Amino acid sequence: MHILGIDIGGTGVKGAVIDTAIGELVTERFRLESPRPLTPESLAITIQAVVAQHQWSGPIGIGFPAAIQHGIARTAANIDPSFIGLPVADYFTKQTGCPVYVANDADVAGLAEMRFGAGQNVAGVVLIVTIGTGLGTALFSDGHLLPNTELGHIVLDNGMEAERYASEAVRDLQKLKWKDWGDRFNHYLITMEKLFWPDLIVLGGGASKKLPKFAPRITTQTPVTPAHFLNQAGMIGAALFAEENLDK
Structure with missing residues (x-):
């Protein structure tokens, strides 16, 4: 299955379409600078640009730099505090028009390494x-x-x-x-x-x-x-997380 995986980092937002059956990128990685300040509104614009670059309308997985509980951000160490309590999965679903699945960024990188790395x-x-x-x-x-x-x-x-x-x-x-x-x-x-x-x-x-x-x-x-995947693990793992949660 092909899913757009997006990795939100402190300095950059990276995205690529991932073949989840083999854990490989099927498009070139597209990177934009992380907005400053990194607020829900500014990040939504950046994510929309990544989606537009890939002309994407399917499911999206996002690795996000916060503790994520049932799609809700619970911490904000390196992002704007306004994210705390925000249902980020629902928010980015509305902003992109695509079904979005969000998990902690390190957790999704781990999923990639455990599955294929x-x-x-x-x-x-x-x-x-x-x-x-x-x-x-x-x-x-x-x-x-x-x-x-x-x-x-x-x-x-x-x-x-x-x-x-x-x-x-x-x-x-x-x-x-x-x-x-x-x-x-x-x-x-x-x-x-x-x-x-x-x-x-x-x-x-x-x-x-x-x-x-x-x-x-x-x-x-x-x-x-x-x-194994170095700094591509976040994108790959985000796509894997989305695939695992499509029917939930």
């Missing part, structure tokens, strides 16, 4: 961490997702919120060398390991492409591997 056929606990403007997480046990974990907001033992200490945005802002940022990120992974003892950690998002630069700083007992 680095987590495929991995038993036990798999933790997926997306490294970007924040730190997104998806947690799976024997292939089953525990949604909306949002573990990038956990407070570390140094008193700092994880994504304000070890995200890619922090590395850029503070101009940290890869080894110094790698030590911070390793601190975060060690904390996750002590909490969940995963069998595999998968790293996605923009910084995952640079894994060789900071891999020597990672000291977890748990194997760590880059995401």
